Amino acid sequence: MAEKVFLKAKDVNEIIELKSKYGQKAKVIAGGTDVMVRVNTLVETPDCFLYIGEAGLNYIKEENDNIIIGAATKLNDIIASPLIKKHLPLLVEAVSGMASVAVRNMGTIGGNICNASPAADTVPALLALEASVIIVSKDSQRTVAMKEFFTGPGKTVLNPDEIVKEIIIPKNDNLKWAYKKIGRRKADTLSVISVAVTMNLKDDVCKDAKIALGAVAPTPILALNASALLCDKKVDSLLVDKVANEVEKEIAPIDDQRGSAWYRRRMSKIIVKNLIEQILGKGMK
Amino acid sequence: MKKRGKGVALIYYPTGMAGGGDTTQAFVKIKPDGGADLFLGSCEIGQGIKTVACQILSDELGIPYDQIVLHNSSTDDTGICTGTFASRVTYFAGNAVRAAAADARQQLFEYAALELGVTPSELSLQDNKIVVANEPNKSMTIAEIAGKVNWTMGKLILGKGNFWKEPGRIIDAENGQIDVITTLAYGATLAEVEVDTETGQVEVLKLTNVFDTGKTINPLLAEGQIDGGVVMGIGSTLMENANPYYPTDNLKPKTLGDYIIPTTMDVPPMQSFIVEYPSANGPYGAKGIGEMTANTASPAIANAIYDAIGVWINDIPVTPEKILKALESQNMA
Numbered sequence: 001m002a003e004k005v006f007l008k009a010k011d012v013n014e015i016i017e018l019k020s021k022y023g024q025k026a027k028v029i030a031g032g033t034d035v036m037v038r039v040n041t042l043v044e045t046p047d048c049f050l051y052i053g054e055a056g057l058n059y060i061k062e063e064n065d066n067i068i069i070g071a072a073t074k075l076n077d078i079i080a081s082p083l084i085k086k087h088l089p090l091l092v093e094a095v096s097g098m099a100s101v102a103v104r105n106m107g108t109i110g111g112n113i114c115n116a117s118p119a120a121d122t123v124p125a126l127l128a129l130e131a132s133v134i135i136v137s138k139d140s141q142r143t144v145a146m147k148e149f150f151t152g153p154g155k156t157v158l159n160p161d162e163i164v165k166e167i168i169i170p171k172n173d174n175l176k177w178a179y180k181k182i183g184r185r186k187a188d189t190l191s192v193i194s195v196a197v198t199m200n201l202k203d204d205v206c207k208d209a210k211i212a213l214g215a216v217a218p219t220p221i222l223a224l225n226a227s228a229l230l231c232d233k234k235v236d237s238l239l240v241d242k243v244a245n246e247v248e249k250e251i252a253p254i255d256d257q258r259g260s261a262w263y264r265r266r267m268s269k270i271i272v273k274n275l276i277e278q279i280l281g282k283g284m285k
Numbered sequence: 286m287k288k289r290g291k292g293v294a295l296i297y298y299p300t301g302m303a304g305g306g307d308t309t310q311a312f313v314k315i316k317p318d319g320g321a322d323l324f325l326g327s328c329e330i331g332q333g334i335k336t337v338a339c340q341i342l343s344d345e346l347g348i349p350y351d352q353i354v355l356h357n358s359s360t361d362d363t364g365i366c367t368g369t370f371a372s373r374v375t376y377f378a379g380n381a382v383r384a385a386a387a388d389a390r391q392q393l394f395e396y397a398a399l400e401l402g403v404t405p406s407e408l409s410l411q412d413n414k415i416v417v418a419n420e421p422n423k424s425m426t427i428a429e430i431a432g433k434v435n436w437t438m439g440k441l442i443l444g445k446g447n448f449w450k451e452p453g454r455i456i457d458a459e460n461g462q463i464d465v466i467t468t469l470a471y472g473a474t475l476a477e478v479e480v481d482t483e484t485g486q487v488e489v490l491k492l493t494n495v496f497d498t499g500k501t502i503n504p505l506l507a508e509g510q511i512d513g514g515v516v517m518g519i520g521s522t523l524m525e526n527a528n529p530y531y532p533t534d535n536l537k538p539k540t541l542g543d544y545i546i547p548t549t550m551d552v553p554p555m556q557s558f559i560v561e562y563p564s565a566n567g568p569y570g571a572k573g574i575g576e577m578t579a580n581t582a583s584p585a586i587a588n589a590i591y592d593a594i595g596v597w598i599n600d601i602p603v604t605p606e607k608i609l610k611a612l613e614s615q616n617m618a
Contacts, residue, residue, distance in 0.1 A: 260532035
């Protein structure tokens with residue numbers, strides 16, 4: 001039987017050193033809540049694990065106008081962070097609905113992103129917050145917007161020698177937001193659909209909006225056309241209906257164990273409508 | 286829009302095999318130190334038969350619970366039990382243990398009578414002692430007589446007992462009656478739900494349950510049985526899929542992770558009450574409540590959904606899609 005190699009990196013330099021040496025062969029693992037499920041069910045059989053859970057990538061900090069989260073930051077540390085609570089309550093809401101306490105104690109934000117599940121529950125919130133990821137390799141560093149990061153189910157723009165080091169999220173304390181996840185039960189459940197909406201309001205006018213959805217396309221998506229419809233508009237119920245219809249055109253849901261494409265289409269419209277109404281409250285005519 | 290409704294379900298449920306013919310056997314050995322070995326083949330599946338059987342033996346023999354060793358790991362060296370099914374184990378095993386205990390007690394009394402110079406019929410059990418009627422000072426502890434039986438008299442006390450329901454498939458020619466069941470237990474659940482008419486999601490707000498144990502042998506276990514059974518009912522009503530699968534047949538669950546059952550987060554506030562309407566032949570009047578507790582949630586929730594939105598969903602699990610499609614056909618009608 002082939003031996004498995006377990007590499008434990010002590011810092012980022014060592015991670016990228018090992019990644020440049022082993023490339024695709026080294027399966028990056030932090031909390032293991034996604035990786036080990038796939039390994040244990042033989043969906044994946046990597047020869048080598050590169051453990052980055054104790055390599056100094058567990059941090060949440062404020063830098064200029066951004067919040068920066070280390071890739072190996074545990075999901076429960078994000079919920080507990082006063083900094084995130086203050087500046088990114090949408091992310092707290094999204095992460096709180098993920099899995100269970102035990103899984104959130106192990107699972108990391110970088111892992112949730114890099115696993116690249118269409119139903120990754122941190123991602124719609126991060127898309128709506130206009131987050132980016134910092135990608136590093138031995139020879140380079142680049143910043144990629146979250147909306148450019150995914151290329152398909154389980155697929156990302158990461159090269160074999162690269163890892164996600166941190167996530168950068170711009171602070172905008174005036175941003176209005178709303179979030180909804182539908183699962184098949186209240187905990188330990190993958191999304192049937194999840195939607196995050198953010199809006200920048202000035203008086204009655206929506207200056208900017210982002211509508212992001214999970215589990216309704218091959219990757220989590222920003223509904224760009226629908227979002228654009230809201231820009232520089234006074235939002236009324238007619239416009240909201242238009243936006244919801246546009247969202248339905250931008251998604252490409254499938255039937256799976258958690259729900260049908262029919263249900264997802266229908267929910268995408270209803271949830272988007274409800275979330276926009278929730279944000280505008282009495283401000284909407 | 287969110288709409289609320291209430292629904293009730295009533296149930297009566299037989300204990301043991303319909304038609305009878307099933308048996309459960311037990312035997313008990315009195316040890317020289319006054320403790321007892323209980324040999325019982327009934328399978329523990331979390332319902333608590335190990336605890337309940339030892340409780341009954343302790344009560345019947347005046348032997349402290351912690352001096353009873355239960356042998357329950359192999360059908361080769363225990364009594365036959367037809368099985369843990371049909372809500373039958375507390376009823377059947379309880380009766381078998383009681384009968385085995387009565388046999389062992391009678392033997393204890395016979396040996397104690399010799400020691401005390403009285404007849405066995407003058408003896409009774411009080412505070413873990415064998416005492417002589419009308420002569421309260423004349424007594425022996427179980428340990429004293431058990432030691433003598435084993436070491437001085439050179440005897441063995443082995444009590445045996447069983448409970449068997451005679452097959453009842455013969456119809457009385459005179460009146461057409463048939464005695465097929467051992468006993469009936471009764472129960473009810475009141476469900477309060479909220480249905481989201483846009484998403485089709487059903488939220489169970491509260492469940493109130495009443496179940497008839499006949500006689501509760503262990504209140505904590507009985508309450509746990511009710512809570513657990515009702516939560517299983519929530520699962521089968523709202524989540525669990527057997528063929529046809531949700532949303533389509535080719536997407537059936539492949540692992541237990543795919544097979545959705547309720548988590549603790551899905552359990553609504555529940556209030557459960559126990560009613561004791563004793564059975565004629567159960568141990569102390571006890572009945573079985575194992576299975577029926579899992580059966581009331583579905584009709585109660587389905588009734589509550591009807592009360593909330595005015596459409597019947599007649600097949601479980603009640604998925605959000607079924608709710609939405611039922612509402613659609615109602616609107617078209």
